[in-house]
Amino acid sequence: MPSPSPLARLDLRDFIGAVPDFPKRGVLFRDITPLLASPEAFAQAIDQLAEQVRGKQVGRIVAAEARGFLLAAPLALKLRVPLVPIRKPGKLPGRTVSHSYHLEYGTDTLEMLADAVPSGARILVVDDLLATGGTVDACCRMVEEAGGVVVGCAFLIELVGLGGADKLAPRDVIRLIQYEE
């Protein structure tokens, strides 16, 4: 018998953990560490994201720390486009723009280098998981205020019930895996 093809398409759901009551009671945490621990699944996730955005003429990828970097760096290399990191305040040197957004308790702020997105640049925003969409919406707003065009927001996982895709609308949302919540 021939061995299974190394190109066999994996079901990426098999590489997402579900941890009850994390980070707090009543929350089912979707855990990507099993996917990171499987080079085959991780590579297929990047390949599938690249396939899904083909035709969008992505010019740059924008991603917020920290987990966003895990997908955005390989995807930027695969698509051969620049990677623009978005960080917590005080981490990026030089002139920055920032955006604050509401969390369940309080607010959070993200920063981007002021010259990272040229006017008219076609931007793909990447993160691991779409929940309420606050982080990626903040990224999109910084991109758009800089004159960039968000051609899509790409995620490994979408928690459909939390309304993130509505928050990001009318921007195009790409996801590889959906869970109700």
Next chain:
Amino acid sequence: MPSPSPLARLDLRDFIGAVPDFPKRGVLFRDITPLLASPEAFAQAIDQLAEQVRGKQVGRIVAAEARGFLLAAPLALKLRVPLVPIRKPGKLPGRTVSHSYHLEYGTDTLEMLADAVPSGARILVVDDLLATGGTVDACCRMVEEAGGVVVGCAFLIELVGLGGADKLAPRDVIRLIQYEE
């Protein structure tokens, strides 16, 4: 005239910025965002790191958030080995181990999933920049306490004058670029 070969070796130093007085007066900050913005330079950095660790039989890559992820994710995919993320406290689900270490002011703590490093696993620890070595030393200690073997600590940049390689000794240090400080 033929155009330059796309495989021409770039000088990665050309893609590292130097920002004076960041994050505080008197510090010259080495900025990797120009490298991230050049897919060619970024890809060559990953290729060169992969070359440098060939022969070490790396079994897994361990990297701390956030900038460490930018190099570690593509390198793990290139080497086809699992990637183990190390994070600030409270971010990883399930049973974790932690290590606290001294900063210039106060202490910092990092966490790793308790079962992420099997006994005897051959581990490459990856980060973007080696300064005093505190973060990567903490990563190494967690790996070693779990029974893993650190076969090397790989960096894009080493600030030689800050003594990080001494702190990490006798572990092997790999770096692509050195600056005095």
